[in-house]
Amino acid sequence: MLDKSLFVSDTIHEREVELADGSKHTLYFKEVPASEFQRYSFNLYSDDEQKRLDATPQLIAASLCTKEGEPAITVEQAKKLKAGPANAIFRAIHE
Numbered sequence: 154m155l156d157k158s159l160f161v162s163d164t165i166h167e168r169e170v171e172l173a174d175g176s177k178h179t180l181y182f183k184e185v186p187a188s189e190f191q192r193y194s195f196n197l198y199s200d201d202e203q204k205r206l207d208a209t210p211q212l213i214a215a216s217l218c219t220k221e222g223e224p225a226i227t228v229e230q231a232k233k234l235k236a237g238p239a240n241a242i243f244r245a246i247h248e
Contacts, residue, residue, distance in 0.1 A: 161184040163183075165181050165220065166183075166248075168245045181220050181222075193209070209243055210229075210234075
């Protein structure tokens with residue numbers, strides 16, 4: 154049997170995300186499985202422009218959540234994030 158630590162847990166991770174202007178925001182993240190990162194990678198390098206554009210917002214929507222673990226943002230909302238906040242959230246997902 155493989156160790157439980159190798160699998161995604163239901164733990165919600167609190168992260169302080171700092172934006173370029175120096176403001177700090179406490180956000181919550183669910184762990185996402187390797188399959189979500191694979192989808193991100195496949196979409197990012199797809200020949201389909203829309204899949205490339207949707208890759209990061211999909212990953213953000215899959216991970217960003219409320220303190221209780223409910224989705225905090227939809228893909229459509231994630232598409233409307235400014236570049237700075239989207240990049241900061243993306244970096245936090247990778248931590």
